[in-house]
Amino acid sequence: MSNEPSDQHRHEHQHRHEHQHRHEHQHPHEHQVLNPATEEVIATVPAATPEDVAAAVARATGAQRGWAALAPADRARLLRRFAAVVDDHIEELAALEVREAGHPIGNARWEAGNVRDLLDYAAGGAERLNGAQIPVAGGLNVTFHEPLGVVAVIAPWNFPMPIAAWGTAPALAAGNAVVLKPAETTPLTALRLAELALEAGLPEGLFQVLPGAGPVAGAALVEHPGVAKVVFTGSTAVGKGIMATCAAGVKPVTLELGGKSPNIVFADADIERAAASAPGSFLDNTGQDCCARSRILVQRGVYDRFMELLAPAVTSFVVGDPADPATAMGPLISAAQRERVRSYVPEDAPAAIRGEAPKGKGFWYPATVLEATGPGDRAAVEEIFGPVAVVLPFEDEADAVRLANATDYGLSGSIWTRDVGRAVRVSRAVAAGNLSVNSHSSVRYATPFGGYKQSGLGRELGPDALTAFTETKNVFISTEEQ
Numbered sequence: 210m211s212n213e214p215s216d217q218h219r220h221e222h223q224h225r226h227e228h229q230h231r232h233e234h235q236h237p238h239e240h241q242v243l244n245p246a247t248e249e250v251i252a253t254v255p256a257a258t259p260e261d262v263a264a265a266v267a268r269a270t271g272a273q274r275g276w277a278a279l280a281p282a283d284r285a286r287l288l289r290r291f292a293a294v295v296d297d298h299i300e301e302l303a304a305l306e307v308r309e310a311g312h313p314i315g316n317a318r319w320e321a322g323n324v325r326d327l328l329d330y331a332a333g334g335a336e337r338l339n340g341a342q343i344p345v346a347g348g349l350n351v352t353f354h355e356p357l358g359v360v361a362v363i364a365p366w367n368f369p370m371p372i373a374a375w376g377t378a379p380a381l382a383a384g385n386a387v388v389l390k391p392a393e394t395t396p397l398t399a400l401r402l403a404e405l406a407l408e409a410g411l412p413e414g415l416f417q418v419l420p421g422a423g424p425v426a427g428a429a430l431v432e433h434p435g436v437a438k439v440v441f442t443g444s445t446a447v448g449k450g451i452m453a454t455c456a457a458g459v460k461p462v463t464l465e466l467g468g469k470s471p472n473i474v475f476a477d478a479d480i481e482r483a484a485a486s487a488p489g490s491f492l493d494n495t496g497q498d499c500c501a502r503s504r505i506l507v508q509r510g511v512y513d514r515f516m517e518l519l520a521p522a523v524t525s526f527v528v529g530d531p532a533d534p535a536t537a538m539g540p541l542i543s544a545a546q547r548e549r550v551r552s553y554v555p556e557d558a559p560a561a562i563r564g565e566a567p568k569g570k571g572f573w574y575p576a577t578v579l580e581a582t583g584p585g586d587r588a589a590v591e592e593i594f595g596p597v598a599v600v601l602p603f604e605d606e607a608d609a610v611r612l613a614n615a616t617d618y619g620l621s622g623s624i625w626t627r628d629v630g631r632a633v634r635v636s637r638a639v640a641a642g643n644l645s646v647n648s649h650s651s652v653r654y655a656t657p658f659g660g661y662k663q664s665g666l667g668r669e670l671g672p673d674a675l676t677a678f679t680e681t682k683n684v685f686i687s688t689e690e691q
């Protein structure tokens with residue numbers, strides 16, 4: 210219990226009978242949070258109504274005025290203190306992420322550390338929101354980066370803790386308030402972060418977390434005229450709807466949507482390294498990763514060798530209890546997500562490689578590698594968001610680039626080659642926001658992150674994240690004699 214959040218609105222459940230009872234007769238204004246590895250109810254949280262949303266936006270509006278009026282150094286100091294409080298609670302936050310999202314404990318610790326690091330990084334930005342002095346005739350011209358006001362962050366369930374912070378940290382640093390709506394399945398880490406913000410001394414109302422249903426609380430937040438910007442991470446379909454709603458209020462949006470990213474293995478690559486990296490690149494987070502390299506493109510001459518190496522690498526990926534430090538892959542988030550994955554690949558469909566998954570309770574799904582029947586294969590072009598990869602052979606560099614770009618998405622991708630020129634050429638030719646060469650890493654808090662095409666709009670993280678939460682004001686001061 211020491212790992213549980215202490216939010217007074219939340220009721221921890223002790224008895225399974227009570228869980229099952231609640232499960233069947235759930236009050237419309239609350240959500241149950243399940244442990245996806247056991248299907249046990251671990252908490253019940255209230256689901257915000259549109260009235261709750263309006264009250265939160267009003268509180269945030271008040272808090273934002275005071276926050277923006279603080280000296281930049283004071284905002285920076287409070288955000289650094291928030292980072293320090295998060296640092297003191299890494300184990301607790303990681304344990305919560307394990308329980309509500311089913312993430313392996315090692316990954317969950319990284320996620321909590323990412324929140325801390327990003328808060329620290331953004332804090333420094335509060336004092337470096339420099340405008341420009343631009344040479345013009347007849348006067349002095351300067352620009353200011355001014356906060357927008359109240360920012361809505363709509364977070365997903367796949368990386369609930371870090372993605373909650375990606376919008377929040379830079380928005381706060383730039384002088385805004387944040388109202389965050391976590392995903393229905395994963396509200397607990399976000400609620401705990403809001404408590405830790407208060408513990409660190411951030412003003413009441415500045416960072417509020419409102420759990421609730423997407424179409425109710427999420428939609429009310431997006432529509433609210435007091436919300437100046439929306440940051441959304443989730444499905445492409447919902448993202449398009451949010452963008453349309455924002456059009457009515459001419460509100461800026463940042464969208465981080467889906468992906469179907471390529472992992473391109475050239476014949477000149479270190480094939481052993483490429484094959485050793487490939488399982489993590491589509492199995493980490495049980496494939497519920499917008500950057501998952503779920504299309505493995507392999508040059509014809511090394512295809513058989515690569516598949517020989519890939520099979521043991523996939524089947525030895527350790528699946529099981531997320532709390533066990535030896536575990537590399539946990540369950541999917543929910544029964545609904547497992548049904549989505551099964552709709553692409555029934556668990557008994559023929560597969561080139563298939564791993565094991567625990568039987569019984571929990572939303573388990575085995576690691577699966579399919580050989581594409583053709584590039585138009587539904588499983589080869591649509592986001593599955595599960596531990597499933599599709600392998601396709603290619604002939605030459607031009608063919609690899611053509612296949613890599615044959616999707617509506619463009620979030621990330623990997624290129625495996627020892628040829629520097631090719632690495633640069635292919636990196637430039639693939640229409641995606643985050644590419645890595647001889648690596649499958651995509652996310653660093655100090656580098657920009659976001660998608661091309663239908664993978665999104667705008668960038669998070671990196672040096673420009675703060676200015677994305679500001680309006681730029683230009684002021685011209687005449688120097689003519691009065």
Ligand code: NAI
Nearest residue numbers: 364365391392423424427428443444447465466467499594
């Ligand atoms: P979703 O897009 O419905 O959920 C993401 C967030 O949006 C949640 O907080 C949800 O409550 C909220 N939301 C839903 N409808 C809303 C609305 N009308 N207005 C405002 N907020 C709303 O995603 P879902 O249905 O959980 O997952 C479906 C698929 O979406 C996944 O299989 C995956 O392909 C993709 N997805 C991609 C993510 C990414 O990292 N880019 C994250 C989550 C899902």
Ligand code: MG
Nearest residue numbers: 423443444447
């Ligand atoms: Mg949905």
